Structure formats: structure tokens, C-alpha cells
Amino acid sequence: MPALLRRPLPLALLIGLFAELLFAWRLTVPHVLVFDEVHYVPAARKLLALAGPANIEHPLLAKALIAGGMLIFGDGPLGWRALSTLAGTTVVVGVFAILWLGLGRLRPAAMGAMTVIAGFTVFVQARIAMLDGFMAGFVVTGAACLLWAMRGTGRQVWRRWIAGAVLLGLATACKWTAAPYVAFAGVALILLKRGRPDRWRGLAVVPALALLGAVSIATYLLTFAPAFFYASEPLSLRTLIPFQLTMYRQQVQVLPPHVYQSPWWSWPLDRRPIWYLYEVVDGAQRGILLVGNPAVMWGGLVAVAACVVGWLRTRDVRLGAAAGLWIGGFAIWSAIPKSLGFFYYYYLPSIWLAIAIAVAFDHWRRRLGGWDEAFLMLAFGLFIHFYPILAAAPLSGPRAFTKWMWFSTWA
8 A cells, every 4th residue: 555545634535536436427317306306406496596495394404505516516417416425425534534533543444434335325325416415424524523522632622522513413404313413422422431531631521511512503503594584484583493393293294105115123124225216217227226235234233233242242432332323323213203214214324334344343353354355345346236226327128127136125
């Protein structure tokens, strides 16, 4: 490896560049709105014009970012999706940062970032104008920033902690499912400071928790500023908080059954993916399937279990944190009051699997040797195999999808 790439920043930037080029390649295909783009692109158009409220069950920020892409690149497929690719790249680099800060080793940091790229879910979400990609980008970078604060000294600790709180507030301003991660950050602070008070040196628990909550909430509320300038039904300081209750009622309304719905407990099994597209478009039969890479989805569960067992035996906080991140991110879905569930709700937990895999390989590196490289080869081999139905490549005909249908529930 060149000497330059033995340093974390150049290596992270190189991996990020690779991810961005991969996500952006043929981004404008298909030239039609795909899956939930039919909701969010019109909402972004309306937000761009400050015409009035639209898609009110979700906060504004992710739709504002889609609108920003349209403002820069035009109201077309490039404008709809351009900033989503940056959000996906942010996730990749953010995972690298979390692993580097947590383990202090380049090999697991690079492996985790590459596993995210090969995991299918980030690739697909980075190429569509949906809310989840932006939400995940802010959550991952927020987690990295809070971890970075642990390495700070003096005022650095507070500045980085505040930056992390801002990022988590922005994540919640994209989609409410990020809100539990603010609580997770507070729990992590309490537990880790209890074990070793020198972590986040100079950061007292009670003021830090108060600051985390206050900054994240204030950041979230500030993102509603454009709604104060709507031509129709503008928000005001008096209606801002009641509007949150309106959003909540929209979130918990009972919806009719959907062909792609699936219960939350089934998502780690990769049992019911979602066809975002399967039709003749741009002169060819094309498909986009949101499915998890089987090597990452199922191998990640093995890694989480191994981290739990390893933590019980050694109390290594790195193993416990890697397992706890996935367990917490997945378990919250058992309590979120949604009438329907979909596999794309598993997006953030699918990212945490890459961290568990990298941490497990690193912890048992003497015993496992070069098996991490073999795992990455398998993951990218599957990525190449599934690429045509991840990236809307031309297919041979209407029944071409059967080549990739490992299970009847995938069709």
C-alpha cells in the first residue's frame, strides 16, 4: 500500500471517491420517478416554490435537500438524485470514521466502509430521491462526531459534542426514525463514562445530556423555517408545535395492506425485498430491487452474535458497542407504532451490520487471518452478480428477473 494510503484521511477520501463514482454512474437511468420518488419529488417542487405544505407526515429537511439538488441540476433525474449520492458517500466515509476512531486501525475501518458499499442497500438508496438516505448520512456522521469528541481535549470535546448533537437533530429533521439515536447517544455517554470517567474528558454527564437534547431539538425545529414563508397555510411560532402532533397522527394512521409490506422481525432475514422498479423504461426492461446482500445481511447477524458472546466473555466495550448499535437500531422497530412495515425501514440497521462485521474480524484477527479479504471478495462477487437489478441495467425481457430470485418471497 502506498505510504499516503497508510493514513486515515487519504484512505477514507479514496474510498469515498470510489463510492461516489459508483453511486453516480448512470444515475439518470431511469428517467422516470421511481417508487417513493412519486411522493418526495413533487413535495420538493412545492417546497422549492414555497407554495404550501405537502407530504406533511415527514419533516422538511430531506425534501429541502432534494429541492436543492433540483435547484442546482434542474428538475430532472440528475437533480432529483444527485444529493442522494452524496448522502450515500457520507454514510460510507462515516462508517470508516466510526471504525477508525473506535479501533484505531485502518484495516477494519476500510473493510467496514467497503462492506457498506457492497451491502446493496446503501447503493440502491444512494440512487433514489428518498428521505432515508439523508437521514442515515446525518446519523452516521453524528455518531462519528460524538465518538471524535471522546478524543478531544479542552473545548474540542464540547465543540465536537455540540456538532454531533446538531447532526442528530438534522437527521431527525429528515425522518423521525432518527430520533431514538439521540437517546442512544445519551445512554452511551452514561454507560461509557461510568466505566471510564476519563472518556470525553471535561464533559460532565448532566450538562452534556442537557446540551445534547437542547441542541438536537433546536436544530430540528429550525429546519421548519421555510414553512414560515409558504404562500398557503404558512407555519408560525404558535402553530409549529401543534403541527408536530398533526405529523404524528399522519404517521400512525392505519394504512391499507401493501404487496411489499413485511413484519419488522423478518427484515434481518432478507425475506421480503421491494421492487422499486420493474417495467419497460428508457427503451429496455429494467428493474431496481431493494434487497440486502446475503453475505452481509446473514454474515452480519453472525458477527453481531459473535460480538455479544465476545463482550460477555471479555467485557470489551468495542464488541459491546458494535453489537448494541445494531440491536438498538433494530429493536426500536418493535415499538414504533407504524401500521405497515417495509424492508427499507431496515436501512440504518443494515449499515450497522458492516460495523459489527469489521469489529468481529478485527477482534479475532489472529484466529481468522485473511478471512476478512475472502469475505469482501464474496460480498463484491454478489454485488457484481446482482448489479443489473440494483442499478436498472437493461434486462433481456419480462421474465429476466427470475435469474436473481433465490426465494419465492423475493419475486
